[in-house]
Amino acid sequence: MCLSACFIVFPSLTFTLCISAAILLFIWRRRTSTLQSIPGPRGYPIVGHMTMLGDAPQEALTTWSKQYGSVYRLKFGVWPVVIVSGYKTVYEALVKQGDTFADRPAFQTFKDYANGASMSFHTYDASLKAHRRVTSSALKNCALGHGKTELTQALIWREGLRLLDLWSNRAGSFDPCEDVTLAIAGILYSLCFGHDRLITDDESYVNILTNVNPTTEQFAAGNHVDLLPWRKLFISKHSHNKNVERMRWMTALNQEKFDSLKHDVDASHIMGYMIEESKKAGNQSLNAEQLVNTTVEFLSAGTETSSTTLLWAIIYMAHFPEIQEKAAKEILDTLGPDHLPTMASCARLPYTEATVFEIMRLTTIVPFALPHCTTRDTRLGDYHIPKGTLVYMNLWSVGRDPHSFHYPEDFNPDRFLIEDPDYGLRLNRDALRRQLPFGAGKRKCIGEVLGKTQVMTLFTLLLQRCRIVAGKGKIPSLKPNFGDILKPKAFDISIEMKNSFE
Numbered sequence: 174m175c176l177s178a179c180f181i182v183f184p185s186l187t188f189t190l191c192i193s194a195a196i197l198l199f200i201w202r203r204r205t206s207t208l209q210s211i212p213g214p215r216g217y218p219i220v221g222h223m224t225m226l227g228d229a230p231q232e233a234l235t236t237w238s239k240q241y242g243s244v245y246r247l248k249f250g251v252w253p254v255v256i257v258s259g260y261k262t263v264y265e266a267l268v269k270q271g272d273t274f275a276d277r278p279a280f281q282t283f284k285d286y287a288n289g290a291s292m293s294f295h296t297y298d299a300s301l302k303a304h305r306r307v308t309s310s311a312l313k314n315c316a317l318g319h320g321k322t323e324l325t326q327a328l329i330w331r332e333g334l335r336l337l338d339l340w341s342n343r344a345g346s347f348d349p350c351e352d353v354t355l356a357i358a359g360i361l362y363s364l365c366f367g368h369d370r371l372i373t374d375d376e377s378y379v380n381i382l383t384n385v386n387p388t389t390e391q392f393a394a395g396n397h398v399d400l401l402p403w404r405k406l407f408i409s410k411h412s413h414n415k416n417v418e419r420m421r422w423m424t425a426l427n428q429e430k431f432d433s434l435k436h437d438v439d440a441s442h443i444m445g446y447m448i449e450e451s452k453k454a455g456n457q458s459l460n461a462e463q464l465v466n467t468t469v470e471f472l473s474a475g476t477e478t479s480s481t482t483l484l485w486a487i488i489y490m491a492h493f494p495e496i497q498e499k500a501a502k503e504i505l506d507t508l509g510p511d512h513l514p515t516m517a518s519c520a521r522l523p524y525t526e527a528t529v530f531e532i533m534r535l536t537t538i539v540p541f542a543l544p545h546c547t548t549r550d551t552r553l554g555d556y557h558i559p560k561g562t563l564v565y566m567n568l569w570s571v572g573r574d575p576h577s578f579h580y581p582e583d584f585n586p587d588r589f590l591i592e593d594p595d596y597g598l599r600l601n602r603d604a605l606r607r608q609l610p611f612g613a614g615k616r617k618c619i620g621e622v623l624g625k626t627q628v629m630t631l632f633t634l635l636l637q638r639c640r641i642v643a644g645k646g647k648i649p650s651l652k653p654n655f656g657d658i659l660k661p662k663a664f665d666i667s668i669e670m671k672n673s674f675e
């Protein structure tokens with residue numbers, strides 16, 4: 174059918190399409206024109222730079238920063254976006270101008286997913302600040318504060334020893350992904366709902382948390398549904414709906430937990446503590462949706478990030494056996510073969526800690542943080558950035574900033590160590606401050622201490638009691654799959670138990 178016939182047969186459809194195109198063009202021109210002074214590579218019409226990112230956008234964005242500087246402009250579909258790179262400029266934005274860069278964009282997926290009750294995707298307002306305050310206080314009172322660390326420690330041991338027991342019976346090569354994910358999910362589940370509650374008795378949670386999580390793709394920083402909204406209507410509709418359904422299922426499970434716990438409150442676990450606090454504070458505090466969603470976020474974000482970090486640690490140890498041996502020697506010399514690692518004893522293992530931090534630096538698993546947005550007009554570097562601009566913080570480039578780290582591509586735990594004439598080997602705090610795998614400032618990861626504690630203690634326990642060897646099947650690759658979390662490609666390892674634990 175020729176175009177003029179189209180106009181005759183579908184006049185109202187044609188009119189609607191023309192008006193929609195004009196509105197989109199108008200919005201796009203208004204948004205882009207304000208950022209014209211900021212440099213950036215040339216993109217394509219409609220998709221902008223999205224098709225130029227390849228399968229490793231973290232590398233593409235970092236390479237562009239070498240050409241265009243630490244503040245440059247791209248366009249992802251309908252959204253113009255400012256990319257901020259390198260330690261100095263990311264720190265300037267997130268910390269020195271913390272309030273200005275603390276907002277989140279109005280992405281469709283953010284709305285579909287939690288209906289405004291999420292902390293991670295919430296606008297930077299009074300409600301978000303209250304949400305962060307109550308959540309931090311719940312973490313302190315139920316997991317990390319005085320008298321609570323021993324309980325958290327016991328949960329980590331329980332899951333770590335279960336993992337080792339499982340692996341000691343595994344012959345040959347195997348994929349450790351599901352076991353590691355379940356161990357981390359098991360710790361968070363007990364922290365959220367009660368220390369004596371086991372995730373393994375709750376099949377729905379095991380299923381939802383250990384199955385590969387498609388939301389990793391869904392909420393990726395270059396997400397097609399958000400950036401090319403018309404794809405929601407066509408190509409991505411099915412997967413988008415599946416992801417939203419999955420998050421709603423998770424919310425429904427947590428709602429059931431909330432309903433069963435709300436009358437019999439035990440403030441020793443995170444959900445109980447938050448229910449109590451909300452009652453005390455009345456209208457000043459979180460509503461029920463926010464409360465339920467906090468545990469959803471802890472279980473989903475907390476499990477994916479910590480388990481992915483531990484999986485990378487396993488991969489790096491399989492790749493670098495000499496570093497594994499050195500860390501294992503430090504652990505055995507300090508703790509012996511049987512002493513379970515505590516948070517305090519981990520602090521006496523500088524080489525092991527430096528190894529974990531080096532793995533976090535090189536993998537920076539949340540490469541662009543969560544998308545940020547400006548709350549007001551501002552200047553960053555030499556450029557004016559208007560209120561409401563979408564900003565991606567390239568945390569991956571921070572970990573590889575040559576001004577902070579010599580030979581940044583090398584795996585070298587020694588970069589985080591210094592030999593102190595009085596105290597011997599200790600962590601180099603200055604170097605540590607210059608990597609930001611948890612972000613920084615007002616939207617910094619709320620689970621940082623818990624995440625580090627889980628990873629460090631489990632890593633120490635593993636190296637104390639077993640040797641990690643590359644599997645014979647799928648050789649572990651150091652190249653990640655891209656998503657909002659950089660996950661390892663499928664891989665196998667084999668485990669050799671050390672004598673005292675056999």
Ligand code: HEM
Pocket residue numbers: 292293294295305470471472474475476478479482538539542543544610611612613615616617618619620621623624625628
């Ligand atoms: C090794 C583990 C982890 C890493 C590398 C990590 C990293 C991050 C990063 C980079 C952000 C985004 C910061 C930004 O947008 O500027 C973030 C946010 C967040 N993380 Fe984590 N995280 C980890 C563990 C956890 C754990 C264990 C929990 C909860 C139990 C958690 C809960 C959250 C929440 C709720 C946010 C959103 C905060 C906000 O928007 O205000 N994370 N995390």
